[in-house]
Amino acid sequence: MDCRSVAIPLAANEKFRKNDGENKANSSLYRSLIGSLLYLTSTRPDIMFVASLLSRFMQEPSQVHLGVTKCVLRYLQGTMDYGIMYKFGGNLNFICYSDRDWAGSIDDMKNTSGYAFLFRSTIAIAKNPVNHERSKHIFIKYHFIRETQEKGEIQLH
Structure with a gap:
């Protein structure tokens, strides 16, 4: 509660290794913190990228990984008034927040990405694949939700 806040959750272009030569951190504490951050991403898409990135190291976190996680907590301390409020009813537009490297x-040269969607219009777009004026920027092959619905992996209500 009394920590100094930081302006960004992660420095730009910062790279991490699984085996970085640093002392190992308490893996139970680290997993608990990362789980909490991943849960928080439903209303805080601004930390989706860093939470996804840090979740790679849950097996054997080092002190560096734990230190970056604490930096994210310091960022959250300074931005407690940020977030997305989900309201029942009303007209919601399709909004997607995403970030990736x-x-x-x-x-292993893999990408890290994160995203968050507001749902009501997402369901409408997924159920009606007609290319509307408002959704023309969403290329057909990237309609992830519709594809997963067709595979039976999710159900839209």
Whole structure:
């Protein structure tokens, strides 16, 4: 509660390794913190990227990984009034927040990405694949929700 806040959750272009040579951190504490951050991403899409990135190291976190996680907590301390409020009813437009890096993992050259959607219009777009004026920026092959619905992985109500 009394920590100094920081302006950003993660420094730009910061790279991490699974085996960075640092002392190991308490993995139980680390997993608990990362789980809490991942839960928080439903209303705080601004931390989705860093939470996804740090979740790669839950097996054997180092002190560096724990330190970055604490930096995210310091960021949250200074931005407690940020977030998305989900209201019942009303007209919601399709809004997507996303962030990713390209082959940012030094260990396996995989991407890290994160996203969050507001749902009511997402369901309408997924059920009606007609290309509307408001959704023309969403290319057909990227209609992830519709594809997963067709595969039977999710159901839209």
